[in-house]
Amino acid sequence: MSVKPQPHPQQNHLLAALSPEVQARLFPHLELVPLPLRALMYESGRAMAHVYFPTDSIVSLQYMMENGASTAILVVGNEGLLGISLFMGGESTPSRSLVQSAGFAYRLPRHLVKEEFNRHGQLLLLMLRYTQALITQMAQTAVCNRHHSIDQQLCRWLLLSMDRLSHNHLTMTQEFIGNMLGVRREGVTQAASKLQQLGAISYSRGLIKVLDRARLEALSCECYGVVKKETDILLPYLTQRQVLKDAAVIPVATLPTRAAGT
């Protein structure tokens, strides 16, 4: 029917926010790879060979328990990248990454990203800010796991996913969502059924459509909003698609901050 849009590096907001100079160094080495649903990007404890920049795919990072249970801690889509621990120091983490929505990603070999990072220029700054945003998302997930109902968490999850897609539907079964949230499949069934009765979503056999986004936001816990707001503060050029002007090194002071510091 319709022609599939050709993937492009600029679809990834982090890549798009890089200065032309940095882009010129990195883009020639970008490799486009398809990410099929449920593909395992990183296995716990294995060294990572690449850093991935999703364009239209969504990958979630899970921590596993000894008994096999797991919970997704954060979600990465076209607003970010997969593999921050390569910058931070470890070559691997005790977590695994799973493709939650199929699509494409560009990837770069580990050493190239490290080299660029060690220039201590724009990439370093962006990575740190992005990492801070991830930290907020993880922390909020932890609180959410403690205090909120499955209903609320499902809404949060759907919203997080929708923000990273250009369409309004998700391809995932309730069983799969259960694995993500670390709850029973039946729990998801009940929550989803409630949402459908309210007209917020419709679903059938692994295809979920969001019909009333405002409704979802109202039913979700505050966690979604907190993370979104904080991310906007930290990385306005990502969520609002503003592209930073060049300048190899951006003084931190020129980036917006929430508090009017000294």
Added chain:
Amino acid sequence: MSVKPQPHPQQNHLLAALSPEVQARLFPHLELVPLPLRALMYESGRAMAHVYFPTDSIVSLQYMMENGASTAILVVGNEGLLGISLFMGGESTPSRSLVQSAGFAYRLPRHLVKEEFNRHGQLLLLMLRYTQALITQMAQTAVCNRHHSIDQQLCRWLLLSMDRLSHNHLTMTQEFIGNMLGVRREGVTQAASKLQQLGAISYSRGLIKVLDRARLEALSCECYGVVKKETDILLPYLTQRQVLKDAAVIPVATLPTRAAGT
């Protein structure tokens, strides 16, 4: 009775791990401050003026909910520092920090730490690795909140605290612990009473003594061990008190990694 030991910057493992050169630049500006129990170090959304390096105190970082409930996401003691978001980009975070065990900390004004960080030397590297360790702790907290019982989480919490103290007792009421873990006070009472019957701890009116640490570790969930192991990999010189030799810049490759990467 006994003479209180004089606090010293080297009691903080992060400070101790710095090269003599960096120490020479920073130590003259260190300011020793007492951290009384329950003091609020950072309030959500307020700009941070200092970075704190605890010597014998413990500070925990909490995320708050709108309805007043809260959960501690991570714990900082003499192995680390308070205020990583100053490096990462934000001047503030949506979290608050609470003194969980009274003691002392050295602090540095924000701009001095930023300056040293921007030299892109040893401090940068240490901070990134430490941040990675914090991320692991947060993620594991999130999973723990989802999957483990109050009993197990109490053990984890006690162990995390003991690792950061030189003695075997804690000054905190069960109500306070409840606030930390984000559970009811009565839940803590039941869990603690179980631990006391098993001879692992004894407690009375806000004073908890750890009698059988091995027992605690056996009763705790795996989360404690996972975080500890990962921290040892990332920062061996912190937990094992090895001091790095000078060299203003340490190539990442010389730091130990888990996987035998390329």
Added chain:
DNA sequence: CGGTTTCGGTGCGGTAGCGCGCAAGCATAG
């Protein structure tokens, strides 16, 4: 087209944790 697999709906008993209220014991101020 018929068999098999996948997905979602439902019911049932069990349990961990919640909110509440109350009481007993220790601790400190006056």
Added chain:
DNA sequence: CTATGCTTGCGCGCTACCGCACCGAAACCG
């Protein structure tokens, strides 16, 4: 030494969620 407040123990009903088992309907496949 008494009064007051803080800490802990305990009981009660309630809800959310779990584990399990089973079923029907849709999709998939040869």
